[in-house]
Amino acid sequence: MSHHGYCIWLTGLPSAGKTTIAHHLGPLLRASGWNVEVLDGDEVRRGLSSDLGFDRTAREAHASRVTYVAKVLARNGVIPIVALISPYASSRSRARSEIGRFVEVYVSTPLAECERRDVKGLYKKARDGLIHDMTGIDDPYEPPERPDIRVETIGRSPPESAQYILAELERLGWPVRHGATGA
Numbered sequence: 001m002s003h004h005g006y007c008i009w010l011t012g013l014p015s016a017g018k019t020t021i022a023h024h025l026g027p028l029l030r031a032s033g034w035n036v037e038v039l040d041g042d043e044v045r046r047g048l049s050s051d052l053g054f055d056r057t058a059r060e061a062h063a064s065r066v067t068y069v070a071k072v073l074a075r076n077g078v079i080p081i082v083a084l085i086s087p088y089a090s091s092r093s094r095a096r097s098e099i100g101r102f103v104e105v106y107v108s109t110p111l112a113e114c115e116r117r118d119v120k121g122l123y124k125k126a127r128d129g130l131i132h133d134m135t136g137i138d139d140p141y142e143p144p145e146r147p148d149i150r151v152e153t154i155g156r157s158p159p160e161s162a163q164y165i166l167a168e169l170e171r172l173g174w175p176v177r178h179g180a181t182g183a
Ligand SMILES: Nc1ncnc2c1ncn2[C@@H]1O[C@H](COP(=O)(O)OP(=O)(O)OP(=O)(O)O)[C@@H](O)[C@H]1O
Pocket: 012, 013, 014, 015, 016, 017, 018, 019, 020, 021, 042, 083, 084, 085, 117, 119, 120, 152, 153, 154, 156, 157, 158, 161
C-alpha cells in the first residue's frame, strides 16, 4: 500500500502553530521521497472557500471541502498536510472516516499563549469587540480528546515540533519514507 498517501490533519486554536509546523514538516517528508501538499485553511479560504463565512455551517462546509481535496490527494500517493483550525470534533471525525488514512495532530498551545502570539492581530480585535466569531474567544474550539499525536509547542521550536511529529508518525507505524512499509 506504499503508493497510497495519508492525511496529516493539524488542528488547533488560531496562532497555535499549524501553518508554521506544516511548512516545516512538508520538507522533511519531501526529503524522504513523498509528494506533499500543504492545505492551509487561510489559503483555501482565498480560493475554494472564498464564499464562506465563519458561522458553524460555513466552518463545516470549509472543513468538508478541505476533506474532499485531502482525500483525492491521499489516494493518489500524496501526503496532504492540512493546517485548519477545524474547531468541531464532528468535522474532524467526518474527515477521518471519509479519508480513511488519517492522522489527527493536535497542535496544543494554551489560549493565553496563542493570544500572546496573536500572529494576525485577531485576538486583540476580538477582545476589542471589532470582530466576532473568533475561535477561542466567542466561538468554540473543541480540543481533540484522543488525537493520534499531540504536540505541545511551548518549550519547542517549530523545527523541533515538526521533528517530533515525524518521530511520532514513525512510532505509530505510518510510512515516513516513501516506499517503506507501514500502516
Ligand atoms: N513550537 C512551535 N511550533 C509552531 N509555531 C511556534 C512554535 N513556537 C512558537 N511558534 C510561533 O507561533 C506562531 C504560530 O503561528 P501560525 O500562523 O503558524 O499559527 P496557526 O495555527 O496557523 O494560526 P491560524 O489558525 O490563525 O492560521 C508563529 O509565530 C510561530 O513562530
